[in-house]
Amino acid sequence: MKPILLFLLPALVLATGCNKILDRQPTDFIQPDNYYNSEQDLNFALTGAYDPLGSEYLYGSSLWFQFGSCSDESFYPNTANSFSAPMFYQFDYTNPYVSGLWEQCYVGIERANLLIKNINKPNMDETKRQVILGEALFLRGFYHFLLVSNYGGVPLKLTPTANINSVNIPRDDAATVYAQVLADMKEAEAKVSKASVIGNGSHVSQTTVQGMLARVCLYMAGNPLNDQSKYAEALSWAQKVQQSGEHQLNTNFDPLLTNSAYSQVFINQTRDVYDVKESMWEADFYMNGQNTAYNEGGRLGTYQMGCQNIDTGFGSGNIRTTIKLYNLYKTGDQRRDWSIAPFSFTSTATTAVRVNYTASNIIGRESGKWRRYTELPPKQQYRTGTNFPILRYSDVLLMLAEAENEVNAGPTQAAYDAINEVRRRGYGVPLDQPDVNADLPADLSYTDFKQQIQDERARELCFEGLRRPDLIRWGIFKQVMDAMVTEIQASNASVTNKNRWILGYSTAGSSPRYTILPIPALELNINKAIRPNQGW
Known part of the structure; x- marks a missing residue:
């Protein structure tokens, strides 16, 4: 969206003696000793540390599509490209998305480490220096969090690379990595600015750090660590966000575009509007026409509603919804017909016509959360400037x-x-007023309330890359994937579609190894101190 994160960090390399043919100082790179000399340098370096978030292998696509689109909320319908496709759990340690996620996280960690090491070089306002340091510490912790929650134990990297030949780095166990994630984020929490001061969702705020600490602690409390003492810590961090007064749910909407405040949250993301009270942290993208120097687009919107019209916006319709998700929404819940589009497009390059689904046609409806026809023009065919919401209130x-x-x-x-x-926001009623339709029944048991939480997270947060990790940490991934095979087989889909759509579910349900990603082949080939994950 807004070009806040568009300047790339100049490449920073360390001179390392190899052999005579490589023993020359490079002339097209900036040495670290000659950088980090001003406040501007530090801010450019911070931008470089944020930049991997927009990679194709993180929030540009992978975390919510390739690794996020086969669960009990959605599936990928096109088996023509099923070979080595994470959307069908058809992958191994050679898969480019498996290696891309790993590599981009370590790119972000290396850039954060370089910034942290050189943070005191320039003469500048000390308060501003500490804010930059806080954001760098948080990002280092966050990239390690993405690694440990996807691959298990990984090498902790807390200093910049001093020698490019030092590649044999053993894995730290998951508990140790998580402990460092907490340490980095807690230190950052005391340094970064408030959301109301920052004014956008591109940079992490104090409450963003607190919210992410709550998420980290919930992951630690669940599978595979099962450190249940972390529930109390997660509660404390979430309460700090709530009590800060910095955030609230969006209750406003544009009646010309939508009929619910919930849908306005995602329209804001397609229309270059920051709502930091609701959308606390976003991965930033920016598109301004075609072939301009500062475009950095993501895929959000292009995999949602299928359409081939430039005004409406090109989309593949490759995130399809399940019967289970559709039925989780009850009468009066306005989120259903925005998250799950009630129509599809029949389109050409010049025309686009909406075709409403019949009442019986539930399975396979398209994800509608980010609709390209709400984007501001001009639009590119395969990329959008729609920001991805990493954390919402x-x-x-x-x-x-x-x-x-x-x-x-x-x-x-x-x-x-x-x-x-x-x-209540989902049902379109005042947030502070009890409502017989929106409110949960009183006196629910622990088990029943936990089920309500699991269902509510699907209703509210579907397609935002959180469902698969949620199912894993709750310890119900296999049973849910098995149940989806049964659901699809019992549906009114065609025999051909049933056979296509169950592929990912039957694969994931057949082996426990799919709750964790394999260590990438390239890392195993280079790093002789690391070992594969069990089952891979």
């Missing part, structure tokens, strides 16, 4: 409710208030 409220239920062995009033606030 509704997620924090649901994490708070979940942690309350776990800590107290049952839901408290605070847990009910948090989840009902999310539900």
Whole structure:
């Protein structure tokens, strides 16, 4: 969207003696000793540390599409490209998305480490220096979090690379990596600015750090670590966000574009509008016509509703919704017909016509959360400037409710208030007024409330790259994937589609190895101190 993160960090390399043919100083790179000399240098370096978030292998596509589109909320319908496709769990350690996620996270870590090491070089305002340091520490922790939650134990990298030949780095166990993630984020929390000061969702704020600490702690409390002491810590961090007064759910909408405040959250992301109260942290993208110097587009919107019209916006329709997700929404829930498009497009390059689905045609409807016809022109065919929401305030409220239920062995009033606030917005009623349709029944048991949390996260956060990790940390990944095979086979889909659509579910349900990614082949070939993950 906005070109806040468009300047790439100049390449920083360290001179290392190899052999005579390589013993020359490079002339087209900036040495670290000659950089980080001004506040501007530090800000450019910070931009470089943020930049991998927009990679194709992180929030440009991979984390929410390739590794996120086969769960009980959605599936990928096109088996023509099923070979080595993460969307069907048809991959191994040679897959480019497996290696791309690993590599881009370590690129971000290396850039953050270089910035941290050189943070004190320039003469500048000390408060601004500490903010930059805080963001760099957080990013280092966040990239390690993406690694450990996807690959398990990984090499911790806390200093810049001093020798490019030092490649044999052993893995640290997952608990050790998570501990460092917490340490980096906690240190960052005291340094970064408030969201109301920053004014955009591109840079992490104090409450963003607190919200992400809540997420990290919930991951630690669940599978595979099962450190249940972290539920109390997750609750504390989520409460800090809630009590800060910095955030609230969006309740406004543009009646010319949408009929619900919920859908406005995602229209804002397609229309270059920052709403930092609701959307706390976003991976930034920017498109301004075609072939301009500063375009950095993602895929959000291009995999959603299928259309081949330039005004409406090209889309493949390759994220399809499940019957389970559709049925989770009850009468009056306005989120359903925005998240799950109630129509498809029949389109050409010059025309686009909406065709409404019949009531019985549920399975295979297209994801509608980010609709390209709401984008501002001009539009590119295969890329968009739509920002990806890494953390939203509704997620924090649901994490708070979940942690309350776990800590107290049952839901408290605070847990009910948090989840009902999310539900009331979904039903289009005032957030502070009880509503018989929106509010959960009183006196739910611990087990029933936990189920409500699991369902509510699907309703509110579907297609945002969180469902697969949620299922894994709850310990229900296999049973959910097995159940999806049964659901599809019992549906009114054609025999051909049934056979295509169950591929990913039957593969993932057949082996426990798919709860974790393999260590990439390139890393195994180069790093002789690292070992493959079990089952890979």
